Amino acid sequence: MLRQYELVDRVLSYDPTADEALLNRAYVFSMAAHGSQKRANGDPYFSHPIEVAGILTDLNLDDETIATAILHDTIEDTLATPEQVEKSFGPAVARLVDGVTKLSKIEAQSESQRAAENLRKFLLAMSDDIRVLLVKLADRLHNMRTLKYIPAEAKRRRIARETMDIYAPLAERIGMYEFMTEMQTLAFRELEPEAYDSIVRRLDQLKEGGGDRVARISSGIRLLLGQKGIKAEVEGREKHPYSIWRKMTERHISFEQLSDVMAFRVVLEDDEQCYRALGLLHGRWPMVPGRFKDYISTPKRNGYRSLHTAVIHSERVRIEIQIRTAKMHAEAEYGVAAHWAYKQGGTIQPDVKSRWIRDLVEILDHASSAEELLEHTRMAMYQDRIFAFTPKGELIQLPKGATPVDFAYAVHTDLGDQTVGAKINGRVVPLRTPIKNGDQVQILRSAAQEPQAAWMSFAATGKARASIRRFVRQKEQAEMVALGRRFYDAIVARLPAQLGPNALDEAIRRLKVTDADRLMEQIARGILTDEQVMEALMPGSAKQVGAAPRAARAVSMKGLTPGVAFTLAQCCTPVPGDRIVGVRLTDRPVEVHVIECPVLQAAPEEDWVDLAWGDGSEGGTARLNVIVRNEPGSLGVMAGILGAQGANIVNLTLSQRDQSFHTFHVVIEVHDVAHLMRILAGLRAADAIASAERMEPQPPLLAA
Template sequence: MIRQVELVERVLAYDPDADEDLLNRAYVFSMKAHGAQKRASGDPYFSHPLEVAAILTGFKLDTATIATALLHDTIEDTVATYEQIERAFGPDIAKLVDGVTKLSRLEVQSERNKQAENFRKLLLAMSNDIRVLLVKLADRLHNMRTLHHIKEVEKRRRIALETMEIYAPLAERIGMQEIKDELEDLSFGVLHPEARDSIMGRLEYLRGTDSRFVERIVDHLKRTLANAGIEAWVSGREKRPVSIWRKMQTKNVAFEQLSDIVAFRIVVKDVETCYRTLGVVHASYPTVPGRFKDYISTPKPNGYRSIHTAVLGPEGHRIEVQIRTTEMHEVAEVGVAAHWSYKQGEIGAEGQQYRWLRELLEILEQAEDPEEFLEHTKLTMFQDQVFCFTPKGDLFSLPRGATPVDFAYAVHSDVGDTCVGAKVNGRLVPLRSELKNGDQVEILRSKTQTPSPTWEGFVVTGKARSRIRRFIRNQQRGEYAALGRQIAQKAFKEAGESFTEKAIEAALKALKMKAVEDVYVALGDGNLTDRAMLAAIFPGRNIEQQPGAEKVVPLARARARQAKGSGSPVSIRGLIPGMAVHFAGCCHPLPGDRIVGIVATGRGVTIHTIDCDTLEQFADNPDRWLDVSWDRESDGTDRFTGRINTVVNNEPGALSALTTVIARYGANINNLRITNRSGDFFEMALDLEVKDVKHLTNIIAALRASPVISSVERARG
């Protein structure tokens, strides 16, 4: 365990003006507060904050951050209070300590929900001061280094998974590559111990068979650059086991097939020399196609700048080469900690490289619950980047696989909400098109446009998905409320009572709801029956239906009465006799599809395909599900609507070819809508009257064989 004097000396070594008295007071306060507490390893608990502070001295952080590291567990794990720390160390350090403190006393429904709430608080705290995150990462790093002392295997796995999914990506986002690498490697050892041991064993074998391999390559590169008059520092470093494992997984190759296990770094004096060095390397060694990336002209979101290339280097070895300046190298290793600008308060939620932090805060506002926030946050942090430009030249980084809709939401939420089309490199493209590095994207907008629920099926950014989901929730709530009001009015009329909202308002407490609109929404989505509403409004009264009124059958009794033959005008088994049947417009079920029925009070039953995304909305209401199936004895005379989406070449005779194929297979077009058009193609949605899913599949296969039709898919949303 590092001693007090040694810790202070480390800070003074890189910051002679550091507040030595503050560090000593923080050391003593923390040691007294933790007292005789012990860690799982048996060591004094105080050793943990001391080691966290020591980790941060390695990144040359300011005195306030080191003091925060010493104090970071005092509020959570001791009797010390926020007020005590504020009196002893001032409001700034007190806020930093509070920001790092976990919500361990928060009562939540599940471990996952607790994780989401903790991360939510951390995000809000670090948006005000990024140093909160620096302390938190060092805290997590020391906990991971000592994780083996925890006896429960499941607890170790849970902590490692949380580290891999949340803290390592956060470290990468602020450029703390060294911490990110170690966090991932430690987590990898817990989550996949056999894979890590196997890779480590193979690396040891390679070192044993050719121990001077890296040294020889470094010497050869140095001589090549020196002959060209370039002064450079060259080094080689093995990639970490987790990085090698990921490459084996993504490329589906064996360890022996990987040829860039070692990365070589060339550090030079300035940007001009970087590009001169690149020219020398490419002139001296054959390049590997598709492996060149220029992060100097287009830096990563975390500020990382470097040139990456792969060549067939000395002795015919395929090697990866990274070229950067000394300043770039420092930022690449320690990220935000390479700058002292946080002393002037310049690092926060502002600035281009912290755009992602502002987007996480926007997601926080849009998400319905903590778990949804965590899901969207992982989407935002996890994926590889592509870089795209606006027509004015502004650069935006997006996850790989992003679409123009993701780009629109990255520019601004309002741009995403009003997006009607997009031009990529001057050409109109479908909104679901995948963007590529260097694309110039122009978003076409309309004030009357609103987010389409279908967008959720192809967007990849958390910000876009959370915004679309919020719009869908609000839209559905409005629809449910309108329907629920109609159900309530009908229920009052059938009971012989005059409809009044005051009567409903008086029963809110009995119904356990906050507003009349909540009652309407519950009625509309089937979570509240009209009988239950009337019973709460008129307690003690026997509400009788008026003669001739449609009787509402409680779902529990309805299931008990399910008949083998439905008696409905459509060939479906498992329905209640006389129940109204609707086919869902979201998935357009056809005979041959596996189906399920969803009961809604006052609306009968809606038939969905078993894989319809809409069913997720009813996952918590199993009483509303009906087990139904198509009648196998149907004679096939009924016609059903199936929807297809197709892209047709914009050329004479294309539409005629489309309709001819459909007519030849005995189907009828009852609706055709052009969803997008350009100089080269038309996108259309067609509703076809078909016998069953096999009939539709045959039509799709025939359309795909037509040379004028670019693509055809069955619509699922």
């Protein structure tokens, strides 16, 4: 453990103007606060914050950050209070300590809820001052270094999984690859001990069998560049066990089949030398196609810059080579910590504002549950990226598998919300089309457009999915309130007397809901029955009125969106004009069936609600059974009639064929029943079509 004077001397060695008194006070305060507390390995607990501070001195961080590291556990794990910290060290250090402090364990919450709430507070604090993240990463790194001393295996695995899912990607996102690599290696050793040991053994065998191959190849690269007047620092190493394991699992290959287990770094003076060195290396050894990446001209989202390539070396091995300047190398190792700018008032911020941090904070506002927050945050921090361009040439970075919807939300949330179509490289494509590296993407927008729930099936980024979910959730809530008011009006109409002016407020109080909107929503979702609402509005009325005919509860669906406040049942596919009945399902949208649907037989009649389509109702899908003659062109005749009638074919299935006739099940989009009747009449009039009928509702599947 670092002694007090050693820690202070370290800081003064790179920052002679540092507040020495601040550091000394923090050291003494933390030692006194932690007292006789011990860590799992038997060391004084005080050793942990000092080691965290020591890690941060390697990054040449300022005195406030070092003091924060020394104090970061005092509020959570000792009797020290935030007020004491602020009084002794000032508001800036107190704010940083509060941002780093982990939430106390709440046993009533699940592990995911605790992790999510901890992450929520952490990200909000980090968005104000990224030094919070640096202290937290150093804290987690030291905890991982001492993880083996925790006796409970379940706790060790939980910490390792959290490190792998959250903290290692966070380190990668701000370019701190040394932190990321060590955390991944330590977490991998805990989560997959057999795989870790196997890969380490294989690497040791490789070293023994090939001699000092890394040194020989490094020397060869240095000699090649030196002959052309380029002075370079060349370092080589075997890849880290986790990196090797991930490639083995992604490519589904064994260790023996993995040829690129060595990586080399070439550090030069300037950008021009980087490109010259690249040409020399490609001229000397064959390049591996598809493995070259130019992160100098197009840096990664975290500001990382370097040239990456892979070549087939003369020793019959494939090697990866990174080419960069000394400045690029410092930023690659320590990210934002490598280039601090002192601002007026003493606040330190990175030179470039990290856009991904803003995206994460936006996700905080959209996530409705702990699981959602963790899902979206992990998506936002995934490492595999592609580069795409706007029509004006702006570079947008996205995860692999991203679609135009993800691209639109990455540009701006409003653009994502209003997306109606997209062009990739000048060609109109479906919104679910994956974007490839280097594509130019143009988003087509309309102010009348809204996010669609169907986008969730192909949106790949946390920001896009969170925005879509937020809109769908808000729309569902608004429509549920509107539908509930219609049910409420029907309930009030059945009461034996007119309600007084305060009846609704009294009902809200009796039913213990927060307000009228929540009452209407619970009525629509079937959480509250008609009888419960009646009794709350007018005690004794439910028995007096009794069960009402369904016609007395008819509700219009005008203005409501299919799939949000109600769903059209797939067993009978009702369309506007059909006589319909709704089934109120607890905490789910009302399910709409045609009156003849056999599924209604299984639903209690008290859950039925007579529904009316309302003027201007949107169309739906209808299922047809069409028998065509087995003659050339018959299918074309059917398609031509459907097209002439303005019926879009959603699905077409050949269900039966024989020598004379083919039977097709056709799903089409129609406006209403009248439109459907015109389509059927047109089909029946054609000589090529033997019959055309609307398919009967399908009975429910019987349990085996």
